[in-house]
Amino acid sequence: MTATVRSELTKLRSHRGALIAAAAMCSLMVGMSALAASESHTDAGLGGNDDVVQIALAGVVFAALAAIVVGASPMTSEYSTRMIRTTLTATPGRLRVLAAKALVVAGVSFPLALGASVAAYLIGQSLLHQRGYVAPAYPPVSLTDPDAARAVVGTALLLTAYCLIALGIGTALRHSGASIAAGIGLVFLPMLMLGVFPEHVRERVVQATPLAGMAVQSTSGRMLTAFATVDGMPIGPWPGLGVAYAWALGSLAVGYVLLRRRDA
């Protein structure tokens, strides 16, 4: 298993497409969060209940797009180049190959996402401070504040979950375009649905789709997504992240079953 992981790490390090996607994930996380922060404003001194932690991490929605490419491409590029046959000849154990890929994808994307998440948070707080988010209504929230720390680390974990969901989809569909489209659909369709469905359906959507992971960012009792705000918390922060990881596990399980059953 160690050998397989090492080999997958060498592959990822020399896979330009995945590296570019990883860089895009970090840039979008920092850049779009900063944009969200600089677009927010409040009248200094007046009260308000904006979630300054969540605003500073709002770029996660866009970073998720790149995360899907980061997760899917290590597998789909093997099919488009037929390299999968070389891989499975070198390591006939399908479970071992997929597990090693998952470990490497998660092991590489989590630290990168964490770095980007921390940077986004610090830049966001500084921008929000300039936009009128000051004490007493908005006292500074340090990175070490438990809720803030949970949101920042949780955001990195959420992006990692999206990478893993996409890896499972890529294994099942074997085609880059189809996998990325399916991954984006899975992450964004629930958000779009929020605007269309009645309240009780919305709640179910937030609880049961990968969107639930967004709850990990909330420190104000409301969930913010790019396209809608959900009043109240249909699901708690950690359980929400748990749902996203359940999707990752489910997607990898489907991928594994198909990888095992199909001829390469």
Place this chain on the structure above:
Amino acid sequence: MVATIETHSLTKRYGPTVAVDDLSIDVQPGKVTGFVGPNGAGKTTTMQLLLGLAAPQSGEALVRGRRYAEIERPLTVVGALLDAGAFHPGRSARRHLEWIAESNGIARGRANEVLRLVGLSDVAGRRAGTFSLGMRQRLGIAAALLGDPPILVLDEPTIGLDPEGMRWMRQTLRALAAEGRTVFVSSHLMSELEDTADQLIVLEKGRLLADLSVDQLIAAASDDEIAIGTPDVPAAMTVLANAGVTPISNGRDQVTVRGIAPLRVSELLASSGIALEQLVVTRPSLEEAYFRLTRDAKVER
């Protein structure tokens, strides 16, 4: 000798098409075994089944008595070249070999060794996607040799090679077999195996048509034709006819005959006091022999 590769009643269907049909073969070490048949005969599928890339409907394919998937660090037992283009075009040749080496716990430095072995040292850092077909085949051979395996499985390794590359491949295969390795190599062109293979396994429509040595194939498909040059054609004709064969005269100074050993011919002529000016044995080419064999097989059915 112990078979290193064997299949037992191996059968693989894709929908209604039978790609491999009840195939039982065994491949011996120390020889180059040619796996021959027209395109679509099931050669590649058989190799995929052997390497666990595809699963058979019935029967089994074994390497040293075990299923390929059960071998720990399989590249140190079997080196395979199934598809010379099966690499990521953006990765350098060296990096490509390095990840393969790492996956089987083979030292990374081995990548440089095999690159030297196949003559790609100078382009080791170049993106493999820029390689010519011949260079890709060499890279594929390099990958197959990484684990210094006793068994090599190569699918059409000579396809797309120029004459120089072809010669290199032939010498390489012969050298590997001479080291005692099992070399199992497919080709749809019999002529490409002419000076390479010792043993031939002939496949047609997924079925085993023949499994025999190159010498046997040529002997079985056609007797040697013997041309005898002699000043006394009529006497030679009589002697040979009495020996039970059918000599044919060209009307001048030559008699041709089949179905008799060259030594017997010279003995017969000598004992009758007939001068022998020349004796030429013409062997049919491997391809000719193969065509006769497949034609005969078709007639039988």
